Amino acid sequence: MTASADLVIVGGRVFDGAVLTESTAVAVSGDRVVRVGSDEHVRALIGASTRVVNAADGLIHPGFVDAHVHAAFAGVERMSLDLTPARSAEETFALIREAAARSDSYWLTGGGWDHEIFPAPTRHQLDAIVPDRPVALSDAGHHTLWVNSKALELAGVTRDTPQPHDGEIHLDETGEPCGYLNETAAELVGRVIPAATDEEIHAGLLNAQEHLWSLGVSGWHEAILGVYNGKADCTGGYLRAIADGTLKSLTSGALWIEPGLQQDEVPALVARFVELRERNAEAGFDTSTAKAMIDGVPHGRTAALLEPYCDHSDGFAGNLHFEEAAIRDFVQQLDAEGFALHLHIMGDRGIRVALDAIESARAVNGAGPRHHIAHLSMVQPDDARRFGPLGITANIQGLWASPDPFLAGLIGDDRMQTGYPFRTMADAGAALAMGSDWPVSPADPWLAIHVTVNRWAPLPPGVEAPAMPDGAQPQTLDAEHQALSLQQALAAYTSGSSELVLGQPGRIRVGERADVAIASDDPFSLPASALVTMRTVLTVVGGEVVFEE
Known part of the structure; x- marks a missing residue:
């Protein structure tokens, strides 16, 4: 029996990871929970060296686990040029100007610019700020690049460069590249950008860990391990941080399947992934998941849809990033080897093709690893009900499940309104997980939970809501x-x-x-609209207090 605990948390309300309990206190010794119960029951474990924390009526809950995040490069981006705070073109330009002035690097890189602020960004806008050094900035979704003339020159991208498959070099009215590159076109510049070093990735990973701790996130899943869009493989950063003990959170990662993989290339990929999984496991890093982007994003018109985009009179409905036969084969063969598939899918055609491939794999291989599909922005009702029977987890990015006027202009309001069908999936037996896709969107779980419950998004800090008539409610995305x-x-x-x-x-x-977090309040006692006010005040990872407000 434990004589005394190292840490005792009292005066809260315990959500145990499944249900809200009557317990108010938790005791920890070493890296384990040793008692859960009333304040009186848990206080009995207070000794001379016990640290006692008063939760002040806040929720005591398991640390959040982000099931879809790009932590390493979010950290690298935070340490270089982070444009996510900008709320206007002027603020964006100011951040770029400041970064250019302080950076000694030849290339100026970063990301997080907003499509609503810059629906059609141009190289000339960047040339006016940085004319003599290459600039390459990812959008908030990290599927497009905004570059200046110098970057295009170094990459050899001209008016004569062929349009790549599954991407677009946007051209101006004279036929010249305008500096806006979608999907695979972004890689034309990405491949000449100097990759982050292992030292930079390691530093970025630790920067990200600190940020995630401040949000109550105690563990996560790195959604891409491999070279992607000019970014280096961040596996080395993880292995170093695990080896030197600086990565204190539990993590896992997904080995990256590059778009365009051909059917005859699948066996070699599977063999390579098996070898990587074994090597990483020996170093303490779980990489038993494989990640593929089945399609792109509707905002860039690269998601694969069953019906055409509204602004295309030629019937264009986007494309898959792989041939259907290749998808079927890599799903089946990786499933047979025990890999969980982590699939990025935004369009309803992509969802259907992936579900068919997983169903085929189940028929051939039998029950296997729990695959998960992320994003879920467009899912037909019948397909939403297939997740449960197929044993597929819905990997939810809840912050996105709100009205999006820009998206409505591309796919129509009816299709937007039927997006993110979380309850249909849950009611049909699907397991649920959640993640942020940070740095694509903010990493704060409470913001995502707010939108998942309310189906409307809070405005960014500093942005005032327009006046609404008395009694009017925010527009929601089919909250009922x-x-x-x-x-x-x-x-x-x-x-x-x-x-x-x-x-x-x-x-x-x-x-x-x-792995425990304390919230600023008990959200179960608040109206749903007040969830946006929630914040983390303390985070415990492996029994150690790693963040305290």
Whole structure:
């Protein structure tokens, strides 16, 4: 029996990862939870060296686990040029100007610019700020690049450069590249940008870890391990941080399947992934997941749809990033080798093709690893109900499940309104996990939970809401039929994600790993509209307090 605990948290309300309990306190010794119960029951473990924390009526819950994040390069971006705080063109230009003045690097790189602010960015805008050095800036979604003339010159991209498959070099009215590159076209410049070094990746990873801790995130799944869009493979940064003990959070990662993989190339890819999985496992890094982008993003008209985009009179409906036969083969062969598939899919055609491939793999291989599909922005109702029977987890990016006027202009309001059908999936038996896709969108789980429950997005800091008539409510994305309950959303972002990507229960129970967070309030006592006010005040990782407000 434990004589005294190292850490005792009292005065809160415990959500154990599945349900809200009557317990108010938690005790931790070493890296394990040793008691959960009333304040009186848990206080009995307070000794001379015990640290006691008063939760002040806040929620005590398992640390959030981000099931889809690009932590290493979010950190690298935070340390270089982060444009996500900008709320106007002027603020964006100011951040670029400041970064150019302080940077000694020849290339100026970063990302996070907003398509609503820059629907058609040009090289001339960047040339006016940085004319003599190459500039390459990813959009917030990290599927496009905005570059200046020098970057195009160094990459050899001209009016005569052929348009790549599954990408677009946007041209101006004279036929010259305007500096806006979608999907595979971005790689034409990305391949000449000096890749981040292992030292930079390691530093970025630790920067990201600190940021995630401040948001109550105690573990995560790195969604791409491999060279992507000019970015270096960040595996080395993880292996170094694991070896030197600086990566304290539990993590896993997904080996990257490059778009365009051909059917005859699948066996060699599977063999290489098996070797990488074994090598990484020996170093303490779980890479038993394989990641593929089945299509692109609707904002760039690269998601694969069943019906055409509204602004295309020629019937264009986007494209898959692979031939269907290749998708079927790599899903089936990786499934047979025990890899979980982590699939980025934004369009309803992409969803259907992937579900068919997984169904085929199940028929051939039998029950296997739990595959997951991320984003879920367009899913036909019948396809949404297939997730549960096929054993596929819905990997939810909840922050996106709100009205999007820009998207409505591309796919129509009806299709936008039927997006992100979380409740249909859950009601049909699908397991749920949640992630942020940071740096594509903010990493704060409480913001995502707010949108998942309310189906409307809070305005960014500093942006005032327009006046609304008395009694009017924010426009929602089919909240009546597709919103999740607070309990469902919290469970998805804690135990649901933890079970999926870390193989851990993600619960506050005696004997479990002590990954715990304290919230600023008890969200179950607040109106749903107030979830946006929630914040993390303390985070515990492996029994150690790593963040305190």
